[in-house]
Amino acid sequence: MIPKVALLSYDDQGFALPVESMEHILPSPQVFDLPKLHGQFSGVFLHREEVVPLYKLFNLLKPNNDGNIPELAFVVLFLTEFGTIGLPATQVQCVVDRASGTVEPLSDKKGGRIQRAFVFNGKKFPLLDTTSLLACLLSGGENNEEA
Amino acid sequence: MTGSAEMKLVFRLGGIGFSLPVNLLVEIVELEKKPQVSRKKDAPSWPVVDFRGESIPVIDIAATFNLSTPTKDSLTMLVLHGELGRWGTLVHEVEGIRPRSEFAEKGLSPLFSLAGETLYDKIDIWRDEPLIQLEPDRFAPQGVAA
DSSP states (O other), rough: OEEEEEEEEETTTTEEEGGGEEEEEOOOOBBBBBBOOOTTTTEEEEHHHTTEEOHHHHHHHOOOOOOOOOOSSSEEEEEEEEEEEEEESSSSEEEEEGGGGGGSSSSSSSOSSEEEEEEEEEEEEEEEOOHHHHHHHEEEEEEEOOO | OGGGGGGGEEETTTTTEEEGGGGGGGEEOOHHHHHHHOTTTOOOSSOEEEEEEEEEEEOOHHHHHHTTOOSSSEEEEEEOOOTSSOOOEEEEEEEEEEEEGEEEEEOOGGGGGSSSSOOEEEEEETTTTTEEEEOOGTTOOOOOOO
């Protein structure tokens, strides 16, 4: 099976996801608030009667945002070893073979939560994988470093 | 005849839905005034109210969950069974008692506890809404005589 990468965007922030970790894409679900949620989750939604947390992706992609979180058009169900995470998005740009791009360090700065980027047609897309998403959860807070 | 173990109470704190097996519920009481902490020396740090001739502690679960109270003070109290005795907690809204068959119990994935211990582990999905399964033993006061 040829590894593929999905290139998506959330408002003006592009990002890349390995397709093998994507379970499903849902149109914007009803999001519920639950008390005492992890600070990196903005709420939960129901999918096939499972409770899935919605990740605060915009804060990870654009740490110095003005606090206005864009509305999501759909949610990507992303599989991790600890369970499924919902990643908000506004657009799927394309799905490409992994071999059509390269994986490079995202920036020279150390300590950022997103370490790698998928470079396609000269453009860098922060590459979100289980490691980068879970690292933010395990650190107990939101990313304050530039991705 | 449907036993109490087959029914669940649905109530709300700050708009968030909770469920509770009815066999853990003693009574739903409408208080006449908001419970106050006693200023007496050696008084407990929580309010107590008289319930059928017995003084029972009142625990603020809404504050534990960081759920805001409505502008009007709630006077609806659930009296619950505790390992060490009965205790009460104020709720903002009681929706009703429903048969257990209306609820779908779901455990939360380990993602929810990555930041540390949580106040709840299970959810009841009821009418397409997630309700927190309240586990009274997590909140019941300790060291209260029966």
